[in-house]
Amino acid sequence: MMHIVVPVEVLVGRLHARRVCGVCGTNADPTKPDVGVCASCGGALVTRADDDEQVVRNRLQIYEDRTAPLVNYYQDRPTFFTIDGNVSPDTVAGAMKDALASAMAVAEGGTR
Numbered sequence: 001m002m003h004i005v006v007p008v009e010v011l012v013g014r015l016h017a018r019r020v021c022g023v024c025g026t027n028a029d030p031t032k033p034d035v036g037v038c039a040s041c042g043g044a045l046v047t048r049a050d051d052d053e054q055v056v057r058n059r060l061q062i063y064e065d066r067t068a069p070l071v072n073y074y075q076d077r078p079t080f081f082t083i084d085g086n087v088s089p090d091t092v093a094g095a096m097k098d099a100l101a102s103a104m105a106v107a108e109g110g111t112r
């Protein structure tokens with residue numbers, strides 16, 4: 001199990017800042033917040049209704065309520081990994097790859 005941890009305020013900021021094309025639904029490039037139009041079709045970018053801040057906070061609270069017990073249940077296992085999600089996507093991907101390799105090694109060791 002991989003538990004990717006990002007501070008709530010960072011998640012709220014990320015989701016609330018997300019824009020999608022109102023015409024074709026393509027996600028806007030988050031590194032170009034000022035463009036305002038879709039890179040695929042030129043349609044206007046909009047905030048998804050489910051990315052409204054209060055909706056985001058409610059979703060995160062539901063996730064927290066349902067996931068915290070699972071984390072408590074699994075965290076002492078050798079195949080449980082906590083990963084810092086508040087870093088670059090490449091760094092997160094690298095940490096996930098390392099965690100997967102470690103989990104596979106544990107699983108292989110267990111079958112001998």
Ligand SMILES: [Zn+2]
Pocket residue numbers: 021022023024025026038039040041042043
């Ligand atoms: Zn579009």
